[in-house]
Amino acid sequence: EVLLVESGGGLVQPGGSLRLSCAASGFTLSSSWMSWVRQAPGKGLQCVANIKQDGTVKYYADSVKGRFTISRDNTKNSLYLEMNSLRADDTAVYYCARDRGGSGDFGSDYWGQGTLVTVSA
């Protein structure tokens, strides 16, 4: 059974940092593109970042470019999102998701349960 379990969310002050982790099981992490997708309270979905199987290619939404870093450790079956210079509008549930297809372009077929990040003073 494919499982994705996020952790690391919490309350952080504006300007602060947080590191999210996603533990993957039930499949070979190194064979999949992976994504972080967020959802602000009562709002829609936004792809924050995604990363190629070997970690050599990464893409970011403009709103997080330069502040967030996606990474992975296939030996530990883990995906990460390092978030710096956090702002109030980064408040959201952050989901880890597995992307289908060799190029990760056929949708995200498995999602974690999400971890809530709240940026507030």
Added chain:
Amino acid sequence: DVQMTQSPSSLSASVGDRVTITCRAGQSISTYLNWYQQKAGEAPKLLISAASNFQSGVPSRFSGSASGTDFTLTISSLQPEDFATYYCQQSYYNPYTFGQGTKLEIK
């Protein structure tokens, strides 16, 4: 980023109704269009990928189609468990982008 415009933003319908949700891409995305269903408090669920290919386990009342930059999700006969929010997503250009969502409510 590629803009995805979904309509309507909300929809009231009854069990048994046929409903259609539309998504328009701001530029050509071939058929790299996916549909998700999200229920309150849950993660999204992938229903359809590549415009018309439905995921294993998705009921056959769901279908997707494409015409140029316009995409549709059709539910042929609404069931009580279908009341949820639906999102389209383009996966042709990075960063992938979602439509704003369509909330399907019980009339």
